[in-house]
Amino acid sequence: MRHPVLKMEGISKEFPGVKALSDVSFELYPGEVHALMGENGAGKSTLMKILSGVYSPTQGTIRLKGKEVTFGNPLDAQRQGVSIIHQEFNLFSNLTAAENIFIDRPEMVGRFRRIQWSKMYDEAQRLVDSIGGGEIDVRQEVRHLGVHSQQVIEIAKALSFQADVLIMDEPSAALPENEVKKMFDVVNRLRAQGVAIVYVSHRMKEIFEIADKVTVLRDGAKIDTRGIEEVTEQSLIQMMVGKEVGQLYPVREQKHDQEVVLKAEQLSLDSAHNVSFELRKGEILGLFGVPGSGTHTIAERLFGLRRGTGEIIIHGTAVKINSPSQAKAKKIAYVPPDRHRQGIIKPMSIRQNLSIPMLPQLSKYTVLDEARIKEMSKEYMEKLRIKAPSDGQSVDFLSGGNQQKVVIGKWLAANPDILILEEPTRGVDVGAKAEIYNIIHQLAQEGLSILLISSEMPEVIGLSDRILVLYKGTIVHEFAHGEADQEQLLQRASHPLSEGGCL
Ligand SMILES: Nc1ncnc2c1ncn2[C@@H]1O[C@H](COP(=O)(O)OP(=O)(O)OP(=O)(O)O)[C@@H](O)[C@H]1O
Ligand SMILES: [Mg+2]
Numbered sequence: 001m002r003h004p005v006l007k008m009e010g011i012s013k014e015f016p017g018v019k020a021l022s023d024v025s026f027e028l029y030p031g032e033v034h035a036l037m038g039e040n041g042a043g044k045s046t047l048m049k050i051l052s053g054v055y056s057p058t059q060g061t062i063r064l065k066g067k068e069v070t071f072g073n074p075l076d077a078q079r080q081g082v083s084i085i086h087q088e089f090n091l092f093s094n095l096t097a098a099e100n101i102f103i104d105r106p107e108m109v110g111r112f113r114r115i116q117w118s119k120m121y122d123e124a125q126r127l128v129d130s131i132g133g134g135e136i137d138v139r140q141e142v143r144h145l146g147v148h149s150q151q152v153i154e155i156a157k158a159l160s161f162q163a164d165v166l167i168m169d170e171p172s173a174a175l176p177e178n179e180v181k182k183m184f185d186v187v188n189r190l191r192a193q194g195v196a197i198v199y200v201s202h203r204m205k206e207i208f209e210i211a212d213k214v215t216v217l218r219d220g221a222k223i224d225t226r227g228i229e230e231v232t233e234q235s236l237i238q239m240m241v242g243k244e245v246g247q248l249y250p251v252r253e254q255k256h257d258q259e260v261v262l263k264a265e266q267l268s269l270d271s272a273h274n275v276s277f278e279l280r281k282g283e284i285l286g287l288f289g290v291p292g293s294g295t296h297t298i299a300e301r302l303f304g305l306r307r308g309t310g311e312i313i314i315h316g317t318a319v320k321i322n323s324p325s326q327a328k329a330k331k332i333a334y335v336p337p338d339r340h341r342q343g344i345i346k347p348m349s350i351r352q353n354l355s356i357p358m359l360p361q362l363s364k365y366t367v368l369d370e371a372r373i374k375e376m377s378k379e380y381m382e383k384l385r386i387k388a389p390s391d392g393q394s395v396d397f398l399s400g401g402n403q404q405k406v407v408i409g410k411w412l413a414a415n416p417d418i419l420i421l422e423e424p425t426r427g428v429d430v431g432a433k434a435e436i437y438n439i440i441h442q443l444a445q446e447g448l449s450i451l452l453i454s455s456e457m458p459e460v461i462g463l464s465d466r467i468l469v470l471y472k473g474t475i476v477h478e479f480a481h482g483e484a485d486q487e488q489l490l491q492r493a494s495h496p497l498s499e500g501g502c503l
Helices: 044-051 074-079 097-101 117-130 147-159 177-192 204-210 233-241 295-302 324-329 339-343 350-362 370-383 400-413 430-445 457-463 486-494
Strands: 006-015 018-028 033-037 059-064 067-069 082-085 165-169 196-200 213-218 221-227 260-269 272-280 284-288 309-314 317-319 332-335 418-422 449-453 466-471 474-479
Touching: 006 044, 018 044, 018 059, 018 213, 033 044, 033 204, 044 082, 044 165, 044 196, 074 082, 082 147, 097 117, 097 147, 117 147, 147 165, 147 177, 177 196, 177 204, 196 204, 204 233, 213 233, 221 233, 233 430, 260 295, 260 449, 272 295, 272 309, 272 449, 272 466, 272 474, 284 295, 284 430, 284 457, 295 332, 295 418, 295 449, 324 332, 332 400, 339 400, 350 370, 350 400, 370 400, 400 418, 400 430, 430 449, 430 457, 449 457, 457 486, 466 486, 474 486
Parallel strands: 018 221, 033 196, 033 213, 082 165, 165 196, 284 449, 284 466, 332 418, 418 449
Antiparallel strands: 006 018, 006 059, 059 067, 213 221, 260 272, 260 309, 309 317, 466 474
């Protein structure tokens, strides 16, 4: 009989005011990909942080290869064979890839305390090659690498310690669809080498593609572990949420106004060339393209984060938007794809974060209207089901998906006319996704105009009234309401001129 490489038993973890885990057991076998699922705040990351030495459990034991272990810190866990790739990357962007992999490692220091650079580069390149990252030059600084390459560096870093157990916490959340495949190749290679992998993700499709087993957590307790062939999408949702989840996408009837709220004329900068479109009042306009197609650039241009040529016309008047504050003054709001760089201020509380964009309206003379701020933050916490003991909780302590909800809440509360949403439900669980979609839909009905940029095709198709497809910085196709399916959308986004797709 095969023995588990890892056995966690009776694990509980309490934070002030939060019982994150209660009496959870979890087993892992060599060469298996084990999915860990559950709603936002269910305790997945906490369990994995305990397994990787970030936190110590309040109660419970961990056995690795039959022996009881305790991990003093993450390095200690790595030395004993457990490595983790966190939900948020932990790379130093101005160090090289090789330095990131072997940072602070005594084996790379030679005589007279000199770093053995060539040994480090060779070893790093070998590791990166072994997981299929041959095209990456490890002498490059990390900031020059794409997201998938950065992830390969994270994995290489984790593997540089002979890992028996590799934990991947939402590894695909930051990856575009076409790069997820490459990551799966890496995972399959590792599985074949006998590494046990814990795979945390909210994306159902991936779970069925890559996992051998799945364990579901709900409210800090383990619901069950099953073979992947024993479950269906519906039964998994039922296990995670504890009830049936209704329809994910609201039914959109196209009855927005004809009034044009925003007109982009011949916008050019960087990867985008002469992009023109109109956004009408109450419309949800999808903007779809593969990474580098220019969708992100356009969003940043409209929000004043970047400058370029062409004209932005709002309510019929040409305006200059050269900074986010000018954009905000024109009642444009932007939910960025990368919540950590641009979305939230982590040490501040939920309430403070939610109220930032509204401060001008929420202060009388120079005094803050605390009562209104409280009321508003309570409203959005409820609307978005942000899970926390109170709105005074620091955002740092929220689960990843709940942080994303704060970013969205913050911009919704600002009461904009035009809302640019980029990857709005990244890392958000199924139940909360349905909530967010409903809110987006309702806001559009109330007259908000929304530009939706997302790499999740079902989301773009399910929500948009029209979809514009960008390819290499140019709009190559427009789908009317109800016209697009995933296959066509992807085809237009990757080979716009094939099969009668000429303009
Ligand atoms: N350091 C901390 N201090 C206080 N509370 C915390 C801390 N870390 C996590 N929590 C709380 O513990 C609970 C479980 O969080 P965890 O991050 O494990 O959720 P998760 O399942 O990973 O969710 P997600 O899918 O959103 O990433 C949440 O209620 C969270 O707010
Ligand atoms: Mg998490």
